[in-house]
Amino acid sequence: GKQIAVIGLGRFGSSVVETLVKKGCEILAIDIKEENVKAISKVATHAVQCDASDIRTLQELGVQNMDVAVVSIGEDVEASVLIVMALKELNVREIIAKAVTPLHTKILEKIGATQVVYPERDIAIRVATHIVSPNIIDSLALSTEYCISEIPAPRGFIGKMLKDTSIRSMHRVNIIAIKKTTTEVYKGKTSIKEIVNVAPSGEDLVMEGDVLVILGREDDIEKLSNLK
Amino acid sequence: GKQIAVIGLGRFGSSVVETLVKKGCEILAIDIKEENVKAISKVATHAVQCDASDIRTLQELGVQNMDVAVVSIGEDVEASVLIVMALKELNVREIIAKAVTPLHTKILEKIGATQVVYPERDIAIRVATHIVSPNIIDSLALSTEYCISEIPAPRGFIGKMLKDTSIRSMHRVNIIAIKKTTTEVYKGKTSIKEIVNVAPSGEDLVMEGDVLVILGREDDIEKLSNLK
Ligand SMILES: Nc1ncnc2c1ncn2[C@@H]1O[C@H](COP(=O)(O)OP(=O)(O)OP(=O)(O)O)[C@@H](O)[C@H]1O
Ligand SMILES: Nc1ncnc2c1ncn2[C@@H]1O[C@H](COP(=O)(O)OP(=O)(O)OP(=O)(O)O)[C@@H](O)[C@H]1O
The missing domain is CATH 3.40.50.720 (NAD(P)-binding Rossmann-like Domain)
Known part of the structure; x- marks a missing residue:
């Protein structure tokens, strides 16, 4: 070592x-x-x-x-x-x-x-970014323009299949993975389980509470995260 | 605002x-x-x-x-x-x-x-992780087991097409993107350009200096990053 x-x-x-x-x-x-x-x-x-x-x-x-x-x-x-x-x-x-x-x-x-x-500066930048873009949960910068971000599924996507969200054609980002959170209550104890779908397909349904892991240009991701 | x-x-x-x-x-x-x-x-x-x-x-x-x-x-x-x-x-x-x-x-x-x-603690964890896993350039944790990481292309991949690296079958990670760095010298000035291939295909050739953006379990990524 x-x-x-x-x-x-x-x-x-x-x-x-x-x-x-x-x-x-x-x-x-x-x-x-x-x-x-x-x-x-x-x-x-x-x-x-x-x-x-x-x-x-x-x-x-x-x-x-x-x-x-x-x-x-x-x-x-x-x-x-x-x-x-x-x-x-x-x-x-x-x-x-x-x-x-x-x-x-x-x-x-x-x-x-x-x-x-x-x-102090690195975390200050993270905090400031969160304040300005509250719908971006976390990000990995790949270059000055491209990054991978986690965003809550936009309201307009909920109930739709991925292939019907136009995420690539209209929103210009690629979907890398979908995180689903399941809450189980067993004998009065609540356990939260995160399931990561690392091979999302066009037929996958977007549900309330899903987190989309997307790859794209920073400004396109910003726009998508602010979609009503 | x-x-x-x-x-x-x-x-x-x-x-x-x-x-x-x-x-x-x-x-x-x-x-x-x-x-x-x-x-x-x-x-x-x-x-x-x-x-x-x-x-x-x-x-x-x-x-x-x-x-x-x-x-x-x-x-x-x-x-x-x-x-x-x-x-x-x-x-x-x-x-x-x-x-x-x-x-x-x-x-x-x-x-x-x-x-x-x-x-101090968040950055201390990042520094400690870098010391222990120096070949992992940066990471985004998706859950307790899955993450997306940037690693330098393992030596054994260089000169191979992606489809011949067994990256998914043997190394158990998905390749999300490849970052290539090109150095241009113009009138004595050196400029470094990062190109992100966000739609890597099986036919893409892995070259010296490439950075692979991969998705997988933390321990599988660790193993791949330490490959000689
Ligand atoms: N009651 C108060 N009202 C307003 N400002 C205060 C108060 N108490 C302390 N401060 C200010 O808060 C600032 C930061 O405090 P301090 O230096 O203790 O924190 P720190 O965590 O060590 O700072 P750093 O961000 O430099 O790591 C100081 O500039 C200090 O003057
Ligand atoms: N010459 C020295 N040799 C060894 N240790 C030293 C020396 N000078 C300062 N230190 C120690 O370094 C430590 C950190 O220093 P200091 O508190 O100035 O840094 P800081 O950046 O404010 O710390 P923090 O990590 O708490 O933000 C202190 O515990 C201090 O005793």
């Missing part, structure tokens, strides 16, 4: 450690504050208190042997930059760094981070 | 304001600190300095007429909870609140937030 170091155990760093441990990875968790090291030690394979901006400290910890290092330091931009530079010098192949401003993002990319993440 | 209030102008709140303004929305931006209000005033339609946990202040600002309110206050969990409760009392239909711990998430849901986001 990969050898992974996570430096900086704030909310983001700790979440990265927890998720990786759940996935069965061995983690070296590093923070300058003792209480953060203590808090993560129940979860991480190894937890060490030290100043990670000192390259000799990183060498003593064997960080040069790591496949991946995640640097999650926000407030102290200088420290985050020094640490990424030290990791680059130690030839750590994959350096994932968290940025807290657009300028911080550019600097980290320039000095050798192989991937820069900016959580 | 929707009337939107964003309360709390830290990194997340400011990014939400900036993205919504870019999308053409009118925003009322609120923060208790004057410098944050000043910083956002170049961007937001209206920017007001006040303590948003006072329901009468929110009423004076007309927040009860808003369609959506975004509450982005992290450090002061009590303030974030009070503000969500005030918004609920004012009958704001959509209340999106940012949480900073799993417990905070539960509390916000219980007291009336219609959507709770936890940016």
